[in-house]
Amino acid sequence: MLERQPSLPLSAHSELYELLIPKDNFLRQMKELVDFSFIEEELKEKYCLDNGRNAEPPVRMFKYLLLKQIYDLSDADLVERAKFDLSFKYFLELVPEASVIHSSSLTKFRRLRLVDKDLMGTLVEKTVALALEHEVLASNTLIVDATHTSARFHSKTATEFVQEKSKLLRKTVYQHQESIKERFPSKPTTNSLEEEITYTNALLDVIEQDDYLKKLPAIKEKINVVKEVIDDIHEEANYGGDPDARKGYKAADYSFLGYKTHIAISDERIITAAVVTSGEKSDTKYLKELVESSEKNGMTVKVVLGDTAYSSRSNIQYTKEKDIRLVSKLHPVITNGQRKGTEFEFNKDADMYVCPAGHLATKKSIKKRQDSSRNAQLKYYFDVEKCRACPLREGCYKEGAKTKTYSVAIKSTEHTDQEAFQETDEFKRLAKERYKIEAKNSEIKHRHGYERANSSGLFGMKIQGAATIFVTNMKRIIKLMNEK
Structure with a gap:
């Protein structure tokens, strides 16, 4: 009550x-x-x-x-x-x-x-209102980007995650009393999660029976982490890892399993809007939502800075309609956009297309036309072995085919206005300010633990994101107020 x-x-x-x-x-x-x-x-x-x-x-x-x-x-x-x-x-x-x-x-x-x-929306709105009230947010420039957060269980299963935390606990204990290993239970002989949890609980019992060890801060901290992991697994009944986490790519040879937080910050480095999604979502689709949320929260937007992920045709059209200057360098693939009626998405970080099943293309080539009046094409190749076993192969992969490709036309001259703008001194001057959002992403990851989810599921990630962004905004607002 x-x-x-x-x-x-x-x-x-x-x-x-x-x-x-x-x-x-x-x-x-x-x-x-x-x-x-x-x-x-x-x-x-x-x-x-x-x-x-x-x-x-x-x-x-x-x-x-x-x-x-x-x-x-x-x-x-x-x-x-x-x-x-x-x-x-x-x-x-x-x-x-x-x-x-x-x-x-x-x-x-x-x-x-x-x-x-919608805790995220509420908290961002409150902090932006506070910044406006105390006159520490006055710019009309928005900087957008997405940062990734690895799932709590990452690419490991729940069993592997418990094993990892249990091992860290044992190593810390051995630093203070190596002889205690003689009293530890035998390790599981199978890869069963239930056996691993039973073993880890028995391990905790032995350590907590030692009055000296259980009071040491370093050991006590590891004990608490292990207990929280086990409690979360029992509470969520999720023995297979994180059900909402998805694979995303930061480069062609670097993938992650987890989530993305799409962020907009003002020139004063105050977060004015944020959206949490699963990891496979494309950055380019969230520019409109970030701009409109920032405006709803009280900011006037005249300029948007972003990397090449935001130079899609739809974003250029949207910002032009709203009389917003889009400082995003054109990419020959993103600018062209995907073919109508397909669900293949371009991943800017990996510089490859991703199919509807989440598989990344393995290579690409340029196909030039004999007719010089027609645009060249970029052809992307996918692992045909994966296609043959894919549950989404119907209508996408032709049975018996030895290759699977996806092609897009390169329209390098379609956006002449944007091309002209990106060569101006104004564009180059504004583009230099994009480093601010990289610093903000680093802050929330390394100072507030945002590099790894602290619970499973998209809901838990949204709660973590909301609290983290509120804290970082408050720190920034208080610093700006003290500097006035």
Whole structure:
């Protein structure tokens, strides 16, 4: 049950916050800057107002999620730190002596209270509104790109993932007490997930019976990670990995299994729109949505910067209709667009086409026409062995064929206006600003753990993305405000 009028905590020790938490502490600045009451308004329909036990306030639960992303902690380590870190308790609006939640409450909050909520859209909108209110967002330039996030189980099965985390735990334990291996259970002889989990739980029992080892921070952190992985597998009943993750390509010889986050940032490096998709989605299709979401959130867009992935015919037409300058260098294939009635998509990073089943072309060649008035073609070749066994081969692969190819015409002179624009000094000057979004992608990955999903499924990825983007936006807004 959600309390209608939550009581304000009172404590004789609250003055410790004023004494010990500096004014420039990030959590303190964010707490004082943001009115988080909108979270309760967004989630109130997920709670009962007149029946059951009082629930932990949704605003506080959401703040726990933010702390998890800010400090890249497991649920268990987050709760453990919240017990003694005064800056955490101040941000959570708890008195110093108050108890904290059990880590399982945070898991339930994510899975039960946030379902069917566009948390990403809500949080980006709130931060953009805050930036406009404090006059730290004034540009009309949008920079767009997509960053990839590997699935939690990556290309490994759930069994392999548990084995990996179990091995890291054992290695850490051996650094402190190698003799304990004599008490460890025998390793599984099969590749069964159930056996691996049983073995790992037995391993945990042995370690946790040692009062010295279980209290060491390095070992305790590894124990919490292993337990969270096992809990997630049991909760999701997903023994085959991540059901929503898809293979995408960053180069012809580099693929990943996971998700993409399509991002738009302002010239001030504030994220104004974001869309989370599975990994195989093409970047070019999301320019319109990113522009319109940014405008809906309050930004005026006059210029869009992007790499060659955004130079499709439809994007050039869309930006021209809206009187937006598109600073995206033409690509001879992307600009032409795919043939009508097909589902083959061009992957800019791999410089190859991907078939509807997700298979990447293995090579390409240029086919010149004898008639010089006709455009040359690029022909892409696919692995015919994969085509023969493909469930989507009907209507795509002709039985008995020794090759499978896909061809597109190269229309290098079709977009003369864009070609002329990209040779101007203005285009070259604006294109130099695209590095800002590369830096933003690096920030969310390496400072907030966005290089790897922390749960399975597209829903979990969206929650992680929403919290990560909110945190990075708040950091940027506070920095810009302090610089004024």
